[in-house]
Structures are given as C-alpha cells and as structure tokens.
Amino acid sequence: MNTNLVHFTLNGEPVEVAIEPWTTLLDYLRYHQKLVGTKKGCDHGQCGACTVLIDGNSVNSCLCLLVSLDGAEITTIEGVATADNLSLEQQIFIEEDAYQCGFCTPGQICSTIAMRNRAEINSEEELKDWMSGNLCRCAAYKNITKAARRIYEES
Amino acid sequence: MLNIGNKQKRVDGPQKVTGKATYAADITSQFYHAYVLQSTIACGSITAIDTSAAEAFEGVKGIFTHKNLPERLKNKVDYTDPLSPPGKPFRPFYNDKILYNGQPIALVVAQTFEQARYASKLIKVTYEEKKFKGSLSENLKNASADRAPEPASNRGDFKKAFKNSDYTIIREYRQSRNYHNPMEPHATSVEYKSDGSLVVYDKIQGVASSLKYLNGVFGLGADTVQVKSDFVGGAFGSGLRPQYQLFMATLAALELNHNVQMVMTRAQMFSFGYRPEVIHTMKLGCSNDGILQALSHKTVGETSTFEDFNETIVDWSGLLYKCENVNLEYELTPVQSYTPLDMRAPGGVSGVYALECAIDELAHEAGIDPLEFRRKNYVDYDQNEDKPFTSKELMACYARCEEVFGWKNRKDLSKTEPHLLTGYGMATGSWEALQQPASVSLSMNEEGTFTIKCATADIGTGTYTVMSQIAADKLGVSIEKIKFMLGDTAFPDSPIEGGSWTVSSVGSAVASVCEKFKYRIADVWKRNNPDYQAVAFGDISFQKGKLEYRSKAFSFTEIMQQASKEELSIAHSESPAEGQNTHSGYAHCCVMVEVTVDKDLGIIKVPRLVNVSAAGKIINPKTAENQLLGSMVWGLGMALREEGMVDTRYGRVMNANFAEYHIAVNADIHDIHTEFVEEKDDKVNPLGAKGVGELGIVGLAAAISNAIFDATGKRLRKLPMLLDDVLEA
Structure with a gap:
C-alpha cells in the first residue's frame, strides 16, 4: 500500500x-x-x-x-478543554442550553472558537451567517446564537 | 430547594460539550466495518449478483446477499418490531425481490471502512425490472379506505349543513414527503463476546424495540444480547423502529464471530422511513356570524407496497373546533417506496396544517379576524370521544400570544421597505398528552447517592436532566445526589421515547419510586429507633438528604449505618392515571408569525415567530423551551424548505443529501419566541405535566401559509412553499 x-x-x-x-x-x-x-x-x-x-x-x-x-x-x-476545566465556549454552551441531542455540538463549538480567533462580526446577521455552516436538526439555533454572541463578546 | 420548575442546566452537558457523549458509532472497540450496497431499481428482481471481485479485495472479511442468507433466518422468523404497521415488514436479503429503490441488496464487511465502501462498488448486479407506481399522484385511483384505520365517527349531517351554510369553501392542500434526518446517521456497533453473547449499541428511541427485533429475527434473548443506547443524536421518529443497520451489523457479527459496526451514510438516511406525502380535501361551511356549521376532511396518504402505514390525520379536524356536522375520511395508496414512518407529531402536523389553512380561508370569506373566528368556535370538550379534557388553557394561549405578538395592531408594524410585502398569520396547535406504563428501579448507596434506572432514551429532549430533577425534588436531596441511567435493556421496562409521553410516563414512575423510597427509609428508621415506632408517616418530612421529625433530623446515611445496610433498592411499575381513561389529554398552543415576501424575487422570510403553549406543569423551562423552539423551526422547515423529491421514473429520491434536501439553518431563524401559560392539570398524570417535543410544529406551517396570503393575496396550498410558487401563483 x-x-x-x-x-x-x-x-x-x-x-x-x-x-x-x-x-x-x-x-x-x-x-x-x-x-x-x-x-x-x-x-x-x-x-x-x-x-x-x-x-x-x-x-x-x-x-x-x-x-x-x-x-x-x-x-x-x-x-478544547484543559484537564480540569471546561473552556469558556463549553461553559457558555451549557449555560445557554445551546444544544439538544449534542451530536452537532463539538462542531458548533469549534466554529465559535474559530469565530473568536479570526472573524470580525458586525451584526446579528453576520453572526448567524458564520454559524450557518453547522446544521442542528434539533434546531437549538436561538440558543446557539445566544451562546455564540456571548463567546464573541466575552472573549 | 425545589427542582421541578427550575431552569436546570442539563446534567449531561459536560459530556456533550467535550465530545465525550458516546453515540452508537462512537464505540471504539476493534470493529470490522460494514457498508451497504443499495438497489438502483425500484421494482423487480435481482437476476445475477457477482461478488467475486469484492470478495478478493484486500481487507474484505465477508459479503452478505440474498444468495447466502443463513437458512435459520428464513423459516418462521418474525421480522416485526413493536411499531410495525399492518402488512409484512421488510426482510433484508430474504429473496431476490426488489421492493424499492435504495433497498440494501449486499453488505460488505471489511477491516476498514474505506475497504468496505470501495469493495461494495466492485459488486456487479443485474436486474429484471417491472413497472411500478412511483408516487402518490400516479396511484391515486388505487387509494382505498380499506387499507387505513377508520377515522373518528362522523357526526350530524355534513351534506345538509354544508348546503345551508352562508359561507363555504372547498379546498385541496398538498404536503410533500419529509425525511427525519437527525444529525447522527443511524448506526449500530455490535461487540461479539468470547462466549458468543452480544452487546449491541444501537441508534434507537427505545432499546426494547431493538431487543424485540433481534429476538424475532435472530432468536437472541435478553440472556445473550444486551442493547445499549446512552446517547441518541436526534431521531424525531427515525428511531421508533429498528432500522436496517441493526440487522446488518448483527448478522455480520454472528456470522463472522467478530465485532462489527455499521454506520449509514447521509444518502442512506433517505433509504427508509419518512413523513408521507398526503393530499387533503377540505370542505368547510360557516354561518354569517362565523359559527362553524359543517366540516369535512378527507386525506389520501402514501404507503409502501408491503406495509400499510397509517397516521391519525383527519381526526384532528373533528377535535379542534366546535362543530356538529363532521365528515372524516382517510385513504391510503401504495407506492414503490419504503414504508413511511412516524415523524415528529405524526398525523397531527399534517391534519392540522390542512385544517388551520382552511379555517383561515373560511374566516377570510366570512370577513372575520382569524383569531376572533377561532375564539368563536372554541370547544371545551372532546367531540370525537365525547369526553371532557383533562385541562385546556388554549384561550389563555390566544390571549397571551395576541398580546406578545401585538396581533391587534399588527398592520401598523409593517416594514416600509418598498420591495417587501409583509403579512401576518396565525394557527392553533395541539398534541396528545398520553401516559404509558413505565417501570423504574431506585437504589441508594451508603453515601446517600441515588441511582435510578429505566430503559428509556434521551434523544436530546433532556430525559437525563428532567428525571434527575423530579427525583431530587421528591426525595428532598440535591440534584448532584441523583444518577439517572437509561438506554439499556438490563434496566426496567420503558415505553419507546416518542409521542411526547416520556416525562408523563417515566417521570411519573420516578416520582412514585421516590415516594416508595421515603416509606421504606422511614420503616428502616423506625425499626432501628424503638422510640419512634409509632410515628405516623405523615408527620415525617424529607429535606436535604435527611428524614425530619419534630425538629430532629436523621440523615439517610446515618439511618443506613444504623441498620448496617449498604444499599437500599426499590422497584416500581407505574400505570397510566385514571384520568387517561375518563378524560382526553391534549396540550395546546397558539402560533403567530410575520413573513416578508420579496415582490420581485418571491423570497419568503420569517422575521418573527411567536408560540404560546399550555402544556401543564413544565418540569424544566430551559429544556422545554428549547424543544418548543426546535419544533417551531421544524414547522418553518416544513413550510418553506423540506421536500423529499422522488424521480417517479426510477422511484429514487433525487435529493438524498443536505445540499439539496434543505433543512432550516441558523440564518433562517430570526426573532423566535415561546412561552408557557399556567395550566393546572390533576388528571393527565400524577405530575400534571404534558409533553412538549411535538407541540410546536403543529399548526406552524399553516400559520406561515396564512401569513403569505396576508402578504401577497395568494394561497399556495402546498408544502413546501417556494419562491417560484409565489411568482407563479
């Protein structure tokens, strides 16, 4: 091979x-x-x-x-998490209930980290746009958006 | 420290955000990987299948087709599962017959996933094709009421009342086929143990269903197979019946004496059940003052050629509004496809779509505000069953929704952008509040930690969390002291997680087992404390992990030590509440939406969605609200996005992927809001709680349709409603 x-x-x-x-x-x-x-x-x-x-x-x-x-x-x-602590993104996802079944959650969280690292977000629409590459069939979108907004603002 | 009613964070949150929640495909034993080859024709038979090249390919461990199905799977074998509709269930590899396009016709098992996938493409198949009917519209003339269960009884004299009505409408509404598409593809991981027993990790909404199937097909009993399902990555009905990956992985594991894993591809997620395409014919009549006089609802739905899948669709039209003259008809017609499958709010979401569109049209004809029209025709008892409701706070939902949305002054809110038309629509929604028998076990260890077990599931609904809350509340301990375990056939029996009845059924059982525990610990305490032997149970209270009597407190752990007990275990089986027989249980909601339609391009957007629900006691507003919001998004998807398209020449789903089967994405959702009104219910179940997983989708597509009419003057009368429908209408 x-x-x-x-x-x-x-x-x-x-x-x-x-x-x-x-x-x-x-x-x-x-x-x-x-x-x-x-x-x-x-x-x-x-x-x-x-x-x-x-x-x-x-x-x-x-x-x-x-x-x-x-x-x-x-x-x-x-x-993403250190041995003892959840990252800020992970904590916020739990607090905002930004998931249901949890299957898409690792991907959603990685997208918020990349957003925090790299993106310039100027509006709610841009934020939703950024997060729209991650489908959530449970459709926890309202809470995912809330979490993503907090992650962007708090970091 | 009340837990019930708290916005408790999910107890399984840390696992979900760290990637440690293990779904069926996340078991990391050394597996052979299985890949399915699917039929490329819809009807006929396989005349030859050449697997030689695939067999010779590197890493291939075994190939299964109809040519080598073990004999023991052919004779007197029961392929049904607890939710099989009437008919003959699909039997993989049973013979050379092709029943639908996409049918699994060969299974390749190899060392790696890539090898199995590649080798499957080396199999050469030749077919003999037969003619078939590929869609509902092509086979309408074979629609028959004989294949479908009888709807609720007709009442009054529809024909006469319709004729005498001041305003009448006759309308047809069409819904396309929808596919569940949970984010987690269906998967089964089978661990083959050295003693020949199996541990099966299946994607399923109730492990008992998988076990029943494995028992029927492979003769495996609970002593030789354990089915587990700790986490389910969404299902929405797709896991109500065992799907073919369970058969495949188990067959291969048993034949190869090895661990086998099979994960469906996204395309294969379109190769089994779906919400069926249906056509509704609605005839409604009302008097000058908007009182409903006559209502007829006829639905024709598709099913497969081998099972008669049915839903409760038309009955909803006999239930939601006061009407003395009702005619309900339901027919099925077979198409060359897999059997449809219950999908989030099955039946209700279809029937209420047609009803709520028709009500809106009739209200418009009569010149009455659609909310006012619904209030005029409100009904406070179940006319289908002639029973009172356990509770119904729909009027409060109307009032609160009207206020939150600003319904009265809605026209003043319109956007002023010149290229946009704005419209407002509303609908009523409802869903059953049923309770099923459920069993649980509870044990407390010497540290005062409780383990409660039940073979139920958490498909994202929050079962782990909500059950922990109920137990913490009833036992008077902090939620950290509760470990709720589910998804294991070794645990006490549970109904399937569906029908929005898990909180009602399992939650009531949890509450009862906790009550039993309190009696038991009080007995132990009394036995070991002669001074208190005569104390009445009613004089004892339970708080913070302690039994309290007249300002004296005895911790549970102390009592255990005193009695030299290491563990205290109790089991309980809960039967449905009496009120489930004497009354009809339903949750209700009102939904109001704002849409904008681009005048030139026809693009439909939904800037605002408001739902107000009455669903009894809400155990956890955080998870309940999330479920409601999710099901509202489903309603939007159904209204504007989702359409399983079949090429009727080949009977093949043309858009079997996420690029072409559109589900709502984050950017589709704007201002979305839900809230609950207070609803006290002492009949529906001991908790007074109704399920909320399905309620939010019911009625929503109609509300959007009605809003599009308000914006454009066009009634689209089909789902999904697309921009070209707007432009062509």
Whole structure:
C-alpha cells in the first residue's frame, strides 16, 4: 500500500504518521486516533458536524485529506478543554442550553472558537451567517446564537 | 430547594460539550466495518449478483446477499418490531425481490471502512425490472379506505349543513414527503463476546424495540444480547423502529464471530422511513356570524407496497373546533417506496396544517379576524370521544400570544421597505398528552447517592436532566445526589421515547419510586429507633438528604449505618392515571408569525415567530423551551424548505443529501419566541405535566401559509412553499 509520511500536531502533541492518500482527516481522527468527539454527519461538507480547527480556522474535516496537512496544527473538541476545566465556549454552551441531542455540538463549538480567533462580526446577521455552516436538526439555533454572541463578546 | 420548575442546566452537558457523549458509532472497540450496497431499481428482481471481485479485495472479511442468507433466518422468523404497521415488514436479503429503490441488496464487511465502501462498488448486479407506481399522484385511483384505520365517527349531517351554510369553501392542500434526518446517521456497533453473547449499541428511541427485533429475527434473548443506547443524536421518529443497520451489523457479527459496526451514510438516511406525502380535501361551511356549521376532511396518504402505514390525520379536524356536522375520511395508496414512518407529531402536523389553512380561508370569506373566528368556535370538550379534557388553557394561549405578538395592531408594524410585502398569520396547535406504563428501579448507596434506572432514551429532549430533577425534588436531596441511567435493556421496562409521553410516563414512575423510597427509609428508621415506632408517616418530612421529625433530623446515611445496610433498592411499575381513561389529554398552543415576501424575487422570510403553549406543569423551562423552539423551526422547515423529491421514473429520491434536501439553518431563524401559560392539570398524570417535543410544529406551517396570503393575496396550498410558487401563483 502506498503511504505518505505526514507530520502535524494534534491537540498539542506532535504526530508522525504514514497514511494512505485517500484517508480524510475525519476518518483518521475517528478510526485511527479514536477521537470520536468529531462527528460524521454527512461526509460531504454539508453539515459541519465534523468541524475541527486547523491553524485556528474552522474546517470540515471530512473534506480534508490527511496527506495535505503536513505541518498543520489540528485541534479537535478533545483538545478544547484543559484537564480540569471546561473552556469558556463549553461553559457558555451549557449555560445557554445551546444544544439538544449534542451530536452537532463539538462542531458548533469549534466554529465559535474559530469565530473568536479570526472573524470580525458586525451584526446579528453576520453572526448567524458564520454559524450557518453547522446544521442542528434539533434546531437549538436561538440558543446557539445566544451562546455564540456571548463567546464573541466575552472573549 | 425545589427542582421541578427550575431552569436546570442539563446534567449531561459536560459530556456533550467535550465530545465525550458516546453515540452508537462512537464505540471504539476493534470493529470490522460494514457498508451497504443499495438497489438502483425500484421494482423487480435481482437476476445475477457477482461478488467475486469484492470478495478478493484486500481487507474484505465477508459479503452478505440474498444468495447466502443463513437458512435459520428464513423459516418462521418474525421480522416485526413493536411499531410495525399492518402488512409484512421488510426482510433484508430474504429473496431476490426488489421492493424499492435504495433497498440494501449486499453488505460488505471489511477491516476498514474505506475497504468496505470501495469493495461494495466492485459488486456487479443485474436486474429484471417491472413497472411500478412511483408516487402518490400516479396511484391515486388505487387509494382505498380499506387499507387505513377508520377515522373518528362522523357526526350530524355534513351534506345538509354544508348546503345551508352562508359561507363555504372547498379546498385541496398538498404536503410533500419529509425525511427525519437527525444529525447522527443511524448506526449500530455490535461487540461479539468470547462466549458468543452480544452487546449491541444501537441508534434507537427505545432499546426494547431493538431487543424485540433481534429476538424475532435472530432468536437472541435478553440472556445473550444486551442493547445499549446512552446517547441518541436526534431521531424525531427515525428511531421508533429498528432500522436496517441493526440487522446488518448483527448478522455480520454472528456470522463472522467478530465485532462489527455499521454506520449509514447521509444518502442512506433517505433509504427508509419518512413523513408521507398526503393530499387533503377540505370542505368547510360557516354561518354569517362565523359559527362553524359543517366540516369535512378527507386525506389520501402514501404507503409502501408491503406495509400499510397509517397516521391519525383527519381526526384532528373533528377535535379542534366546535362543530356538529363532521365528515372524516382517510385513504391510503401504495407506492414503490419504503414504508413511511412516524415523524415528529405524526398525523397531527399534517391534519392540522390542512385544517388551520382552511379555517383561515373560511374566516377570510366570512370577513372575520382569524383569531376572533377561532375564539368563536372554541370547544371545551372532546367531540370525537365525547369526553371532557383533562385541562385546556388554549384561550389563555390566544390571549397571551395576541398580546406578545401585538396581533391587534399588527398592520401598523409593517416594514416600509418598498420591495417587501409583509403579512401576518396565525394557527392553533395541539398534541396528545398520553401516559404509558413505565417501570423504574431506585437504589441508594451508603453515601446517600441515588441511582435510578429505566430503559428509556434521551434523544436530546433532556430525559437525563428532567428525571434527575423530579427525583431530587421528591426525595428532598440535591440534584448532584441523583444518577439517572437509561438506554439499556438490563434496566426496567420503558415505553419507546416518542409521542411526547416520556416525562408523563417515566417521570411519573420516578416520582412514585421516590415516594416508595421515603416509606421504606422511614420503616428502616423506625425499626432501628424503638422510640419512634409509632410515628405516623405523615408527620415525617424529607429535606436535604435527611428524614425530619419534630425538629430532629436523621440523615439517610446515618439511618443506613444504623441498620448496617449498604444499599437500599426499590422497584416500581407505574400505570397510566385514571384520568387517561375518563378524560382526553391534549396540550395546546397558539402560533403567530410575520413573513416578508420579496415582490420581485418571491423570497419568503420569517422575521418573527411567536408560540404560546399550555402544556401543564413544565418540569424544566430551559429544556422545554428549547424543544418548543426546535419544533417551531421544524414547522418553518416544513413550510418553506423540506421536500423529499422522488424521480417517479426510477422511484429514487433525487435529493438524498443536505445540499439539496434543505433543512432550516441558523440564518433562517430570526426573532423566535415561546412561552408557557399556567395550566393546572390533576388528571393527565400524577405530575400534571404534558409533553412538549411535538407541540410546536403543529399548526406552524399553516400559520406561515396564512401569513403569505396576508402578504401577497395568494394561497399556495402546498408544502413546501417556494419562491417560484409565489411568482407563479
């Protein structure tokens, strides 16, 4: 089997792995690393459940081939909280009840972190736009928006 | 420290925000991965299936088709589940027959997911095709009332009353097919143990249903298989019946003696149940002063060729308004598709859509404000069943919604942007408040921590949290002392999580087991304290983990130590309240919406949605409000977005993905508000609580439709209502 050697950091730890060229970051995380906090909702970049952070940007991990990520800094939901404490985003999601079933939540939280890191949000509409890459079939949108607004304002 | 009624944060929140909540596909044992190949024709048979190339592919461990289904799965095997409609359930790989496009026809099991998926494409299938009817409209002439259950009895003389009415309407409303699409695709992980027993992690709304199916099909009893489901990533009805991934993963695990996992793709989420397409014919008549005289509701719905799926649709029209002359008809017609499946507020959401549109049209004909029209025709007893309601605070919902929305002065609120038409619409909504039998167990350990178990589910509704609140309240302990466990066939029996009855059913059982515990701990206390033997139970109180009697307090742990007990366990089975027989239980709501329609482009937006609900005692306003809001968004999606499109030539769903099957996204939702009015109910169940998971979707699509008419003067009479419908109308 043809494999390629790739180096990156995953939740702060350096990783070196020989990987087949067709393996997506999502499948690598779930099947190879057993980091199942990142979810597969569609495998086609349409739902955002697989959102992770690559160099601080929110990315659909189902649309990334791992071989293309040499040198990347990858953070998944497992890398968001410290050992003892939930992150601000996680605390706010709980306080605002910004979820129901919780399946899309890791992706939603990663999107709010990327927003806090990178985005300039000037209106409610822009905020909703930013969060619209993450579908929530339970439709906890009102609370997700509330949480995202607080995360943007409080950080 | 009252917990019931508190905006308690979810007790499973930390797991959900850290990615530690494990859904069915998140079990990380060493699995073989299974991938399903689906039929590309809708009707006919498989004439040849060549799996040789796939078998030879690297990593492939096994391939299953109708050619090698074990004999033991063919004879006298029961493929039904507790919610099977009349007919013959689908039996995967049973023979060479194709019943629908997308039917699983082969299962490839391999070392990795990628290998299984790739190898499935190497299978060559040839078919013999037969002609078929691919849609409801193509097969209307075969619609029959014989296939459907009889609706509520007709009453009065509809024909005469309709003829004598001052205002009448005859209208047809159409609804397209909708797919559940929970974010979590259906998945089953089967762990094959060395003794041949199985632990099955299934996506299901009640583990007992999976167990029943595995028992019927594979002969597996509770001694050889345990079904678990700690977290369910949404379901909305899709998990009411075991879906085919359960069959696939279990078959492969048993045949290969190995752990097997199967996760459906998003496209495969369109290869089983759905909310059926229906056509309603409404005939309504009222007098000059807007009193409803005659009402006829006929619905024709689609089902599969092998099961007669039915919903309670037309009965809602006999229930919501006072009317002496009612005619209800319900027919089904088969199409070449999988069987439809209950989906959030099944039946109600369909029937009430048609009724609430028709009511609005009739009110308009009579020149009466739609809210006023509904008040005029209010009814305070169940005319279908001739029973009183357990409670009905709908009038309070109307009044509060009118006030919050600003209904009276709504026209003054209109936007002034020249390219936008603004309109306002409303509807009534309602949903059943049923209670089912449920069992629970409770045990307290020596540290005074309570574990309560029930085989129910939490599909995002908040079961873990709400049950913990009820127990904490009833026991008089802090919520941290309660551990509520669910989703395991090893736990006491529960009804399926559906029908908005979990709080009512399981919650009432939890409340009762806590009462029993108090009697029990009081007995233990009395036995070990001779001075108190004669104390009456009614003179004891329970607070902060202590039994209190005349200003003396004895902690539960002390009492346990005194009695040298390490654990105190109690079980309880709760039957539905008497009021469930003598009365009709329903929750109600009023919804009002504002829409804007772009004059040139036809784009429909919903800037404002207000729902006011009466649903008895609200155990947790935080989670209840969230569910209501979610179901309102579902109503918006149903009204303006969702449409499962079938290419009738091939019987295939054309838009089996999230790019083309549109569900509402965050940016679709603007000002959305819900609140509850006070509703006291001492009959519906011991908690006085009604479910809220389904209520908010009922009526909402009609309210949007009515608002579009208000804005544009156009009645679209179909769902979803799209911009081209506006432009073409």
